[in-house]
Amino acid sequence: MKKYDVLVIGAGMAGAAVARKCAKKGLKTAITDSRPYGGTCALRGCDPKKVLIDGVSLHEQVQLHLGKGLTGDVKVNWQELMGFKETFTAPVPENMEKGFEKAGIDTYHAPAAFLDESTLQLGEETVSAEKIVIVTGARPRELDAPGAEHTITSDDFLNLEALPEHITFLGGGYISFEFAHLAARTGSRVTIIEHGSRPLKHFEQDMVDELVRVSKEAGIDIRLNCQVQRITQQGSGYEVCLEGEAGRGTLETGLVVSAIGRVPEVGQLDLGKGNVRHGRKGIEVNEYLQSTSNPRVYAAGDVADTEGLPLTPVAVYEGHFLSANLIKSNTKKVNYPEIPTVVFTIPSLASVGLTERQAKEQGLDYKVNTHDARQWFNGRRHRAHAYAYKVLVSKTDGSILGAHLVGPQAEETINVFAVAMKAGMKARDLKSFLLSYPTMASDVSYMA
Numbered sequence: 001m002k003k004y005d006v007l008v009i010g011a012g013m014a015g016a017a018v019a020r021k022c023a024k025k026g027l028k029t030a031i032t033d034s035r036p037y038g039g040t041c042a043l044r045g046c047d048p049k050k051v052l053i054d055g056v057s058l059h060e061q062v063q064l065h066l067g068k069g070l071t072g073d074v075k076v077n078w079q080e081l082m083g084f085k086e087t088f089t090a091p092v093p094e095n096m097e098k099g100f101e102k103a104g105i106d107t108y109h110a111p112a113a114f115l116d117e118s119t120l121q122l123g124e125e126t127v128s129a130e131k132i133v134i135v136t137g138a139r140p141r142e143l144d145a146p147g148a149e150h151t152i153t154s155d156d157f158l159n160l161e162a163l164p165e166h167i168t169f170l171g172g173g174y175i176s177f178e179f180a181h182l183a184a185r186t187g188s189r190v191t192i193i194e195h196g197s198r199p200l201k202h203f204e205q206d207m208v209d210e211l212v213r214v215s216k217e218a219g220i221d222i223r224l225n226c227q228v229q230r231i232t233q234q235g236s237g238y239e240v241c242l243e244g245e246a247g248r249g250t251l252e253t254g255l256v257v258s259a260i261g262r263v264p265e266v267g268q269l270d271l272g273k274g275n276v277r278h279g280r281k282g283i284e285v286n287e288y289l290q291s292t293s294n295p296r297v298y299a300a301g302d303v304a305d306t307e308g309l310p311l312t313p314v315a316v317y318e319g320h321f322l323s324a325n326l327i328k329s330n331t332k333k334v335n336y337p338e339i340p341t342v343v344f345t346i347p348s349l350a351s352v353g354l355t356e357r358q359a360k361e362q363g364l365d366y367k368v369n370t371h372d373a374r375q376w377f378n379g380r381r382h383r384a385h386a387y388a389y390k391v392l393v394s395k396t397d398g399s400i401l402g403a404h405l406v407g408p409q410a411e412e413t414i415n416v417f418a419v420a421m422k423a424g425m426k427a428r429d430l431k432s433f434l435l436s437y438p439t440m441a442s443d444v445s446y447m448a
């Protein structure tokens with residue numbers, strides 16, 4: 001039986017960060033994954049999604065500038081766009097594996113399952129390790145309704161060879177909004193079904209209202225307070241039975257994509273045998289990202305029950321803390337700066353820090369700077385259908401409590417706020433930056 005100092009389970013963003021760091025420190029390290037190396041972000045999430053969104057976004061920009069200096073007929077070719085996307089995803093597994101081998105990391109391609117607190121089955125092989133790192137990510141939550149087997153997941157959507165005439169997305173969260181914008185701009189009719197009263201409920205709702213308005217203008221039908229009763233196959237498509245505020249109804253659709261959230265991926269691990277405690281939100285860890293029940297085990301990223309949002313930069317960030325604690329036995333308590341997050345719609349919705357609701361709940365004394373900026377120079381030159389912001393500033397000490405944007409390149413501008421907040425700057429400091437002009441970021445000084 002092979003023995004390692006560290007066995008990393010999951011070759012995604014968090015796993016790669018941990019394995020490389022441990023090997024660099026001279027620890028005998030192995031990594032395993034049940035799927036091709038690369039994880040969700042590089043193969044089935046952020047990266048392929050962004051390549052597709054960038055393509056249709058450019059198309060949208062051209063459409064908005066027709067008669068304003070641009071002319072001609074530009075179309076989105078889904079097959080070609082998917083081919084371009086593949087040029088990013090296809091090389092990832094091999095490149096990653098080569099990188100691990102170069103770093104002296106042993107590589108396995110098998111699901112890991114605990115046999116006892118320090119021994120694991122990796123397919124045909126049994127290995128033991130001093131420290132075991134669980135970074136197995138998350139998987140789509142399963143729909144609990146008859147006909148759920150007819151739905152596809154975000155993984156499947158990102159591999160579609162063609163888009164049908166009508167697509168239904170279940171869930172009014174990140175994935176549905178991003179994919180709905182992609183599909184609507186590619187020519188499909190789109191419906192989003194959300195069972196709650198608000199979509200994207202963790203975002204600043206005034207900004208979400210703006211996004212909902214432009215989504216509807218793009219032809220996206222958004223149904224709130226709406227429950228899926230049943231899905232049945234009808235020829236080459238599906239019939240979705242719904243119950244909503246207007247009573248019962250049916251929807252004929254070519255495809256149903258279920259994006260109703262993601263749950264920690266612990267299914268194959270046999271955590272009981274490893275004495276690894278876990279709950280609904282994932283593996284229970286202490287402030288050092290160490291299992292609360294088996295001290296050999298550490299966890300990070302989407303599978304770990306931490307304060308960090310299930311996002312790529314957070315998985316990598318936690319991976320660095322985890323490695324430090326594993327190498328120097330629990331010296332770095334994980335703490336999080338404000339975490340920026342973006343919904344990559346067209347235009348994007350971006351947020352960092354507290355929403356107004358959270359500021360109120362915390363009893364903070366704050367002022368709100370908010371404006372519809374479509375008529376600003378940057379809004380006009382982008383021919384923006386939405387460009388708005390809401391910034392919360394503490395009345396007590398002038399600090400920036402939260403910043404929320406919707407509009408062109410909001411995904412870039414939000415990083416200026418994130419850096420300023422991490423650096424502890426006051427709102428007035430943003431006004432004293434010298435920022436290159438004319439850029440979207442230069443508007444920050446008017447927002448603070």
Ligand SMILES: Cc1cc2nc3c(=O)[nH]c(=O)nc-3n(C[C@H](O)[C@H](O)[C@H](O)COP(=O)(O)OP(=O)(O)OC[C@H]3O[C@@H](n4cnc5c(N)ncnc54)[C@H](O)[C@@H]3O)c2cc1C
Pocket residue numbers: 009010011012013014015032033034035036037038039040041042044045046047049110111112113135136137138154175265268269300301302303310311312313315344
């Ligand atoms: C469609 C989509 C779009 C997204 N877009 C963004 C975005 O734009 N920005 C952003 O910040 N985040 C985005 N995310 C979230 C982001 O992808 C995740 O937060 C991130 O990938 C988590 O990294 P991780 O290392 O924890 O897990 P993962 O990257 O999921 O890696 C886990 C790995 O563990 C493997 N594994 C699971 N179980 C086992 C087992 N028993 N044995 C062996 N291997 C196992 C899996 O195969 C996988 O490769 C998106 C997610 C999705 C689904």
Ligand SMILES: NC(=O)c1ccc[n+]([C@@H]2O[C@H](COP(=O)([O-])OP(=O)(O)OC[C@H]3O[C@@H](n4cnc5c(N)ncnc54)[C@H](O)[C@@H]3O)[C@@H](O)[C@H]2O)c1
Pocket residue numbers: 143144170171172173174175176178193194195196198199200201226227228259260261262309310311341342343344
């Ligand atoms: N741009 C990004 O950073 C990005 C993009 C995609 C995914 N992600 C990550 O992946 C996670 C999962 O994304 P997601 O979009 O699947 O989840 P989500 O948590 O963003 O949204 C899920 C939505 O589905 C609704 N819902 C739940 N059950 C339902 C049901 N039965 N019928 C109808 N609606 C239902 C919820 O109320 C919620 O609004 C995100 O939380 C995020 O962490 C991030």
